[in-house]
Amino acid sequence: MSIIDKTAAVPAPRGGDHTGPLLEVRDLHVEFHTRDGVAKAVNGVNYSVNAGETLAVLGESGSGKSVTAQAIMGILDMPPGKIPQGEILFRGEDMLKMSEEERRKIRGRKIAMIFQDALSSLNPVLTVGYQLGEMFRVHHGMSKKDAKVKAIELMDKVKIPAAKARVSDYPHQFSGGMRQRIMIAMALALEPDLIIADEPTTALDVTVQAQVMDLLAELQQEYNMGLILITHDLGVVADVADKIAVMYAGRIVEQAPVHELYKRPAHPYTRGLLDSIPRLDQKGQELYAIKGLPPNLLKVPTGCAFNPRCPKADDLCRTEIPALVPVTEQNGADLPGRKSACHFWKETIHG
Amino acid sequence: MGRYVARRLLQMIPVFLGTTLLIFLMVHSLPGDPVLAMFGDKGADPATLAAKRHELGLDKPTWQQYLFYMRDMLLHLDFGTQIRNGLPVTDVLGDAFPITLQLATLAFAIELIFGIGLGVIGGLRAGRLADNLILIFTLLIISIPVFVLGFIIKMVFAFNLGWIDPNVSTQPEWGELIAPAIVLGFLSLAYVARLTRTSMAENLRADYMRTAVAKGLPRRRVIGVHLMRNSMIPVITFLGTDIGALMGGAIVTESIFNIKGVGGVIAESISRREGATLVGLVTILVIVYLVTSLLIDLLYAVLDPRIRYA
Structure with a gap:
């Protein structure tokens, strides 16, 4: 089934024959009003995903990658959360301007989300069959019986052995990998256009991680879905992503096609991340680590938020926030899709 | 099992x-x-x-x-005879139990409906005005002893306003039992409300609630199915033990409103030193209590599949 068939089958979005990216986030800001002050979790994020494309959003805890995803999904806790400005365009339509009911209809049906910890993200007192079938019952008005048949089909699809026998089991009766497959099945249920996977493999052990990522990539291809993969694991990203956005303190600091980023990072933070991957050929040497701690979002450093930890920082970095600018070759030739938010990106990328 | x-x-x-x-x-x-x-x-x-x-x-x-x-x-199956008039204890209990059952049912219904109702309101609006009012109200109830509440209600509604009779007749109508049932059920009502509120407020922040919203379920369903199923587990446990306690009669409430229930018979037996009657009554009540608590424990497994009996 192509993406065009799919748009026709569902209630047509008002922007009908939209040709731009599937999802576009424009200048998104999210802040949390807490007792200690306003925490600026996301400060002007821009990114876009096309159908069939995988965008990996990389960053450490508190960099705003999950909050951005939750804002897209519309599952931010508001209050304390607040979106003071920005646009989230899904097929050209700003979701932030939609009514709650319109957004609800998009959730699960058009945009689905996979969460990090499948055990706590699945309802402990309902069978997995019920939780899977619920998607069909609520969105398609299916009967309980038909929904169960569909649930078994889905469980087969994500390669859960003996799906028929296990459909009435509860989440705690499954292993971690199987639970994450159920999460994936639930997200896939209505064949959404976009899936947001928030650290889908973080809670799993390494062998299972690879299986789950493969499954996700395979299904993504089959349905030609857009995928936003949120992670802090550079190893996971390399195999599946098409492009990467690196986030730091609520901003995107670097954007690039996946392999280019690994080859030539254009931001000191990305470089630091890449250098801190353990390597076999450097066995016995001390592992590199980025010095310092992630910034306190209540008190983000002036200028470039990374400056206190940056080996290349100078006075300019402490006073002026660097814009996310296109990166070029040394001779000025275009590097499509590459951007960096560093005053010294030239020195960083070209050595 | x-x-x-x-x-x-x-x-x-x-x-x-x-x-x-x-x-x-x-x-x-x-x-x-x-x-x-x-x-x-x-x-x-x-x-x-x-x-x-x-x-x-x-x-x-x-x-x-x-x-x-x-x-x-x-x-x-002879639970003894009453010394005073030679009646078998089972007959004495047989006369008293229906009234206690009637009173207990009414009290239970009140604490169930209003307790859970207030708890849900408080839990969903945790930290806001309605929640604070409910917390203050329940705290007030918890801190008033039953006999004080009983006498206040009797004074105000029976003597001052004349809405109810001060004493309940021997074969009471449901309507007559409302005031005593409120007195009897109010303390548990407060506990049920607080328990429900805390449980709801806590589960509201659970990850699976976020999942339920992300699935695009209507709010009705998110709260009614996903939140309630999880939040009711501790409440049901409390209500279960409370059924057992209510069946045992209410000595204070029954004597304030002059109800001839189990509590009244027990009080009477104690003052008359009717050992056999007392032992017989309490034995039967112990059995009732044990059976209800077993049923509740079994119900617990139905509500929470993570509980396994071995």
Whole structure:
């Protein structure tokens, strides 16, 4: 089934024959009003995903990658959360301007989300069959019986052995990998256009991680879905992503096609991340680590938020926030899709 | 599951024996003499008293009395007779129990509906005005002793306003029992409301709630199915034990409103030193309590599949 068939089958979005990216986030800001002050979790994020494309959003805890995803999904806790400005365009339509009911209809049906910890993200007192079938019952008005048949089909699809026998089991009766497959099945249920996977493999052990990522990539291809993969694991990203956005303190600091980023990072933070991957050929040497701690979002450093930890920082970095600018070759030739938010990106990328 | 039920039923035996023995010993250590009490102030000659004691088996040592009592109970389902008028304890209880049941049902319904209702309102609006009002209200109820509340309600509604009769008739209508049921159920209502509120407020922040919203479920369903199923588990446990307690009658409430229920009979038996009646009553109530608590434990597994009985 192509993406065009799919748009026709569902209630047509008002922007009908939209040709731009599937999802576009424009200048998104999210802040949390807490007792200690306003925490600026996301400060002007821009990114876009096309159908069939995988965008990996990389960053450490508190960099705003999950909050951005939750804002897209519309599952931010508001209050304390607040979106003071920005646009989230899904097929050209700003979701932030939609009514709650319109957004609800998009959730699960058009945009689905996979969460990090499948055990706590699945309802402990309902069978997995019920939780899977619920998607069909609520969105398609299916009967309980038909929904169960569909649930078994889905469980087969994500390669859960003996799906028929296990459909009435509860989440705690499954292993971690199987639970994450159920999460994936639930997200896939209505064949959404976009899936947001928030650290889908973080809670799993390494062998299972690879299986789950493969499954996700395979299904993504089959349905030609857009995928936003949120992670802090550079190893996971390399195999599946098409492009990467690196986030730091609520901003995107670097954007690039996946392999280019690994080859030539254009931001000191990305470089630091890449250098801190353990390597076999450097066995016995001390592992590199980025010095310092992630910034306190209540008190983000002036200028470039990374400056206190940056080996290349100078006075300019402490006073002026660097814009996310296109990166070029040394001779000025275009590097499509590459951007960096560093005053010294030239020195960083070209050595 | 079957094995678990069997084990629980077996566990009831020592509990049953222990409680009956304790009650028996306690009643027998009370000062006073039921036979002497039968004759009132006039007294009687020692020979008559001794004959009466012999007839009732009260001249034997306590342990022997206990054994005879247990033998009659287990072999003939004979829970003893009331010394005062010779009625079997089962008949006395049979008269009193329906009224207690009626009162307990009403009290339970009140605490169920209003307790959970207030709890849900508070839980969904945790930290806001409605929640704070409910917390203050329930705290107030918890801190007022039952007899104070009972007398206040009786004073205001029966004597000052004249809306209700101060005493409930011997065959009470449901309407007559509303005021006593409120007095009886109010304390538990407060606990149920607080328990529901905390449980809801806590589960509202759970990851699976976020998932339910992300699935695009309507709010009704998110709250009604996903939140309620999880939040009701501790509440049901509390309500279960409370059923057992309500069945045991309410000595204070029943005596304030002059209701002839189990609580009244127990109070009367204590003041008359009616050992056999008391032991018989309490034994039956212990059985009721044990059975309800077993049922609740089984219901618990239905509500929370993570609980496994082995």
